[in-house]
Amino acid sequence: MLIHHHPTDELLSAYCAGSLPLSQALCLSAHIEMCKTCQTNSQRLSQLGAYIFNHTKPATVNNDLKEKIFSQLDQRPYHLKTTERKSMAAGHASAEVPKCLKQFVASNYDELNWHRVSFAIRQANICTGGNGAQVSLMRIKAGGKAGLHTHMGNEFTTVLKGAFSDESGLFQQGDFVVRDSQHKHRPAATKDSECICLTVLEAPIQFTGYFTRWLNPLLRRGYPSA
Amino acid sequence: MVSSLTEEEQIALQHKMRQCMQKVAQHRDKEAFGVLFDHFAPLLRSFSLAREPGASLMADELTQVVLLKVWEKAHTYNSDKASVSTWIYTLARNSRIDLLRRSGRYTTEIDPEYLWQETEDESTDPFLDVQQKRAEKSIADAFEHLSIDQRQVLTKVYLEGKTHQESAEELALPLGTIKSRIRLALKKLQILVRNQPC
Numbered sequence: 001m002l003i004h005h006h007p008t009d010e011l012l013s014a015y016c017a018g019s020l021p022l023s024q025a026l027c028l029s030a031h032i033e034m035c036k037t038c039q040t041n042s043q044r045l046s047q048l049g050a051y052i053f054n055h056t057k058p059a060t061v062n063n064d065l066k067e068k069i070f071s072q073l074d075q076r077p078y079h080l081k082t083t084e085r086k087s088m089a090a091g092h093a094s095a096e097v098p099k100c101l102k103q104f105v106a107s108n109y110d111e112l113n114w115h116r117v118s119f120a121i122r123q124a125n126i127c128t129g130g131n132g133a134q135v136s137l138m139r140i141k142a143g144g145k146a147g148l149h150t151h152m153g154n155e156f157t158t159v160l161k162g163a164f165s166d167e168s169g170l171f172q173q174g175d176f177v178v179r180d181s182q183h184k185h186r187p188a189a190t191k192d193s194e195c196i197c198l199t200v201l202e203a204p205i206q207f208t209g210y211f212t213r214w215l216n217p218l219l220r221r222g223y224p225s226a
Numbered sequence: 227m228v229s230s231l232t233e234e235e236q237i238a239l240q241h242k243m244r245q246c247m248q249k250v251a252q253h254r255d256k257e258a259f260g261v262l263f264d265h266f267a268p269l270l271r272s273f274s275l276a277r278e279p280g281a282s283l284m285a286d287e288l289t290q291v292v293l294l295k296v297w298e299k300a301h302t303y304n305s306d307k308a309s310v311s312t313w314i315y316t317l318a319r320n321s322r323i324d325l326l327r328r329s330g331r332y333t334t335e336i337d338p339e340y341l342w343q344e345t346e347d348e349s350t351d352p353f354l355d356v357q358q359k360r361a362e363k364s365i366a367d368a369f370e371h372l373s374i375d376q377r378q379v380l381t382k383v384y385l386e387g388k389t390h391q392e393s394a395e396e397l398a399l400p401l402g403t404i405k406s407r408i409r410l411a412l413k414k415l416q417i418l419v420r421n422q423p424c
């Protein structure tokens with residue numbers, strides 16, 4: 001697999017620090033599962049986290065806490081190190097769904113509740129982030145085009161299947177891309193296969209005035225129909 | 227930041243922790259677990275308090291959750307892949323997110339348990355161990371040479387668990403400055419690789 005588009009170093013480090021909103025972390029996680037480079041770098045950035053963790057000023061620990069923890073040891077599940085490794089028996093049908101999405105997609109994408117956005121596009125909302133972000137899967141027919149659109153917040157995308165292209169390039173399976181709210185784009189799936197993407201649309205900046213409060217539900221729409 | 231140990235002492239400590247992990251994994255050795263406890267419990271409490279200052283009960287809870295995981299999952303620890311500290315740091319990071327989520331700090335259906343998964347990579351790379359130790363040394367050598375500003379931002383993000391936006395607000399800096407400080411710091415540490423084939 002050839003992956004050309006990765007998260008920036010600072011974004012990946014936020015992921016490894018655990019300081020990224022969970023919706024965005026989900027999108028990075030899907031990329032990392034497919035990307036050897038980012039797997040290695042995540043390991044390095046976690047080592048950096050461990051260094052910082054190791055050099056913090058230790059806090060005092062109450063003796064009660066130690067007793068409390070030790071008193072539970074004998075009741076905990078018993079695992080001894082064995083030489084054989086458990087084989088991860090993942091069903092063949094589910095191979096294409098990244099592990100991080102298994103909580104929402106049990107076996108394959110067809111089981112989701114897809115709704116039509118336009119002739120070429122279907123969308124399945126899978127969850128919301130704590131910060132009002134919308135996490136969905138977008139499915140574009142082979143050769144299908146989305147309407148020209150912008151969004152109010154940043155949009156994170158990981159390509160799960162197929163490929164799409166737009167004004168700024170070609171994005172293939174495994175690629176990760178962030179679009180900011182200024183970016184106007186019109187993605188189209190390549191002709192050979194349908195394209196499925198995981199997208200996380202950040203909640204737009206909330207306008208607080210009376211008039212704009214009324215406008216907000218309209219502004220929130222991410223994908224106008226083509 | 228406290229860094230009182232010499233490089234040799236650091237290596238000896240790492241070695242001792244690895245041995246303790248082995249004893250816990252193979253023999254359920256409580257004495258070895260006690261050594262791990264004494265070293266990591268104060269760091270874990272501190273890690274929790276950095277995120278939620280004053281939340282002493284939460285700090286105890288995080289410490290308990292992580293150390294019981296160490297006890298139960300010691301057999302899954304792979305010393306080629308990570309030092310004991312790195313392994314425990316990742317447990318702490320994940321558990322902190324989970325505790326914050328349970329306490330209602332994140333209102334989302336996303337279960338962090340599915341994220342940050344160990345990629346079950348069956349290919350045993352003979353150089354994994356070497357690469358990991360080299361990166362560790364690289365971090366130890368370069369970290370103290372980062373600028374105070376760079377260290378401050380990394381500490382906010384890693385220790386306090388702040389987003390870039392929150393860090394920008396707390397330090398009264400533009401978001402772009404936060405990002406560029408992190409980027410430059412990472413460049414200086416020289417630990418990241420580019421475009422490995424999959």
Ligand SMILES: [Zn+2]
Pocket residue numbers: 003005006007031032035036037038039
């Ligand atoms: Zn990558």
